[in-house]
Amino acid sequence: MNKIINFLQISGLTWFVPFVRMAAGENPKTQAKDLWMIMGIPIVAFIIFLMLWAQLSSKVVTSLGTVPGPSDVYKQSTLLWQDHKDQRAKEDAFYERQEKRNAKYAEQGRDEKIKWREFTGSPTYIDQIFTSIKTVFMGFIIATLIAVPLGIFCGLSPTVNAAFNPIIQIFKPVSPLAWLPIVTMVVSATYATSDDAWFSKSFLNSAITVTLCSLWPTLINTAVGVASIDKDLMNVGKVLQLNWYTKVTKLVLPSSLPLIFTGLRLSLGVGWMVLIAAEMLAQNPGLGKFVWDEFQNGSSQSLSKIMVAVLTIGFIGFLLDRIMYTLQNLFTFSDKR
Amino acid sequence: MTTLNLPSYLDQTDQVKKRFDALKKRDVILDVKKISKKFDSPQGEVEAIKEISFQTHKREFVCVIGPSGCGKSTLIRMLAGLETPSGGEVLLDGKPVSGPGPDRGMVFQGYTLFPWLTVKRNVMFGLEMSGRSKKNAESEARDWIDLVGLSKFENAYPHQLSGGMKQRVAIARALANRPRILLMDEPFGALDAQTRTKMQSNLLDIWKNIDITILFITHDLDEAIFLADRILVLKAHPGEVNEVIEVPVPHPRSPEQMITPEFLATKKRLEELIHEPEEDVPMNLTLMTDKSDSVD
Numbered sequence: 001m002n003k004i005i006n007f008l009q010i011s012g013l014t015w016f017v018p019f020v021r022m023a024a025g026e027n028p029k030t031q032a033k034d035l036w037m038i039m040g041i042p043i044v045a046f047i048i049f050l051m052l053w054a055q056l057s058s059k060v061v062t063s064l065g066t067v068p069g070p071s072d073v074y075k076q077s078t079l080l081w082q083d084h085k086d087q088r089a090k091e092d093a094f095y096e097r098q099e100k101r102n103a104k105y106a107e108q109g110r111d112e113k114i115k116w117r118e119f120t121g122s123p124t125y126i127d128q129i130f131t132s133i134k135t136v137f138m139g140f141i142i143a144t145l146i147a148v149p150l151g152i153f154c155g156l157s158p159t160v161n162a163a164f165n166p167i168i169q170i171f172k173p174v175s176p177l178a179w180l181p182i183v184t185m186v187v188s189a190t191y192a193t194s195d196d197a198w199f200s201k202s203f204l205n206s207a208i209t210v211t212l213c214s215l216w217p218t219l220i221n222t223a224v225g226v227a228s229i230d231k232d233l234m235n236v237g238k239v240l241q242l243n244w245y246t247k248v249t250k251l252v253l254p255s256s257l258p259l260i261f262t263g264l265r266l267s268l269g270v271g272w273m274v275l276i277a278a279e280m281l282a283q284n285p286g287l288g289k290f291v292w293d294e295f296q297n298g299s300s301q302s303l304s305k306i307m308v309a310v311l312t313i314g315f316i317g318f319l320l321d322r323i324m325y326t327l328q329n330l331f332t333f334s335d336k337r
Numbered sequence: 338m339t340t341l342n343l344p345s346y347l348d349q350t351d352q353v354k355k356r357f358d359a360l361k362k363r364d365v366i367l368d369v370k371k372i373s374k375k376f377d378s379p380q381g382e383v384e385a386i387k388e389i390s391f392q393t394h395k396r397e398f399v400c401v402i403g404p405s406g407c408g409k410s411t412l413i414r415m416l417a418g419l420e421t422p423s424g425g426e427v428l429l430d431g432k433p434v435s436g437p438g439p440d441r442g443m444v445f446q447g448y449t450l451f452p453w454l455t456v457k458r459n460v461m462f463g464l465e466m467s468g469r470s471k472k473n474a475e476s477e478a479r480d481w482i483d484l485v486g487l488s489k490f491e492n493a494y495p496h497q498l499s500g501g502m503k504q505r506v507a508i509a510r511a512l513a514n515r516p517r518i519l520l521m522d523e524p525f526g527a528l529d530a531q532t533r534t535k536m537q538s539n540l541l542d543i544w545k546n547i548d549i550t551i552l553f554i555t556h557d558l559d560e561a562i563f564l565a566d567r568i569l570v571l572k573a574h575p576g577e578v579n580e581v582i583e584v585p586v587p588h589p590r591s592p593e594q595m596i597t598p599e600f601l602a603t604k605k606r607l608e609e610l611i612h613e614p615e616e617d618v619p620m621n622l623t624l625m626t627d628k629s630d631s632v633d
Binding site: 251254 | 437451467
């Protein structure tokens with residue numbers, strides 16, 4: 001049982017701990033109290049929030065009708081899901097037809113008639129979610145690959161740190177919207193796309209914008225983590241006459257890992273926030289574009305669709321943070337384990 | 338006030354004398370020749386350590402003690418090679434040392450264990466870094482962990498251990514690299530009194546069982562007398578050798594010896610050397626000075 005609880009705590013799913021304890025036959029009274037604190041109160045608060053939302057939203061009237069309440073949003077989300085399923089069904093049917101047709105041509109020996117086409121349906125809401133997630137991870141990984149090594153250099157050498165500090169301070173507060181035009185121009189100038197290119201331009205534009213904005217938390221936290229390693233711990237390495245590479249991999253990295261992960265968590269959060277704005281402008285087929293298109297569309301359903309997107313964005317952001325938190329607990333030492 | 342009638346700390350029994358004669362005939366491991374250290378400060382150059390010379394013989398236990406600001410830590414860090422002396426030189430087995438090296442094991446006050454490694458992996462660290470195979474390093478690490486009495490905890494992480502246990506791991510880790518001399522910088526300074534006494538006996542046991550020379554820095558007089566063959570007493574501003582005391586307390590040592598006349602005589606001498614007379618501060622308080630019920 002302790003193993004299960006340990007896992008739940010590592011992954012931050014502490015809500016379920018009282019259930020496990022209760023199932024294992026621990027005092028139900030104290031567990032019920034815990035449960036009330038961990039689950040009961042948040043649920044009650046959420047219900048109150050939904051009620052307030054339902055009440056107040058109907059009072060705000062816009063040119064596209066009233067602001068959607070919870071029920072509109074729920075209805076819209078089922079519609080979007082239905083749309084996704086319909087599109088998938090269409091796609092499957094398309095490929096099935098194509099395969100049959102081509103098989104028939106092949107049988108008749110008319111090979112010149114065989115054509116393989118891609119399905120050209122518009123991306124569904126679910127597709128857009130996955131594009132967004134792919135984009136943010138792409139940008140985040142590039143940012144990590146730059147920020148962690150650079151942070152280690154900054155942390156190890158006061159000279160390097162002094163050199164980079166002003167640059168970091170200046171670029172850290174820059175909004176993604178300011179970067180995007182430059183990134184767009186640079187990408188279109190240097191990245192020649194053809195139809196079978198790995199990434200589309202709009203994807204790269206948003207990913208690189210994410211990189212530029214999510215670089216800083218990791219960079220700063222890594223530098224601080226490395227610089228604040230116990231001096232005597234470094235001396236242990238000196239006494240053993242470790243070379244530079246061994247020192248970094250065996251001593252510096254593991255001891256600064258907790259702070260590096262803190263930085264990574266912040267970076268992913270920033271990246272996800274920035275992504276939506278970047279996608280809106282870069283027209284990368286993700287959640288940001290979805291919101292923008294619905295805004296331009298201006299139908300009576302647009303506001304509730306956007307509201308679905310808002311909640312999705314929030315929920316995925318939360319999920320990403322949980323994933324990072326779990327990874328952090330798995331890969332770093334802590335006093336709790 | 339009555340004073341105890343203590344013998345002179347210079348009086349040695351035949352047994353103790355014999356031991357020192359034998360000790361002095363052993364090879365010199367560490368030979369410190371007139372090392373000094375100067376720092377730049379806003380008030381100009383400060384001489385932290387001025388021409389300190391001493392020798393430690395094979396398997397000798399030397400304690401360094403002195404008032405705060407006498408540069409004890411600077412001295413040991415120079416011996417470890419973590420700081421470079423401004424003058425003089427340090428010979429280890431007759432060869433001059435420059436920079437840190439595994440031949441001088443170091444134990445710090447702050448444990449400095451790797452928190453992400455188990456006890457066993459901590460002790461194995463230096464062995465693996467010196468290119469030993471994992472299996473080989475593991476079996477040797479086990480022996481060292483055995484020696485410090487932590488076999489049951491070889492798979493524990495440092496945060497699961499008490500302070501004393503952590504320091505034992507640190508000692509095992511330093512010894513695993515087979516140093517010629519073990520440099521210990523106030524290693525028990527952060528431990529509570531009971532643990533500290535236990536650790537002292539523990540350290541003496543380890544020291545007796547293996548071929549190791551120990552240089553031990555402390556500010557605790559009892560600790561210095563209890564552990565050391567000889568005590569190097571420093572004075573401050575600048576840090577210089579005040580006196581080298583041959584401890585007249587016979588071996589094997591046990592905590593009961595702390596109230597023997599020779600122990601107390603040595604302690605009295607150390608106190609004279611270290612605690613300079615303080616100036617009387619005139620008290621001019623108007624509050625809480627009613628001492629009419631004095632029984633003095």
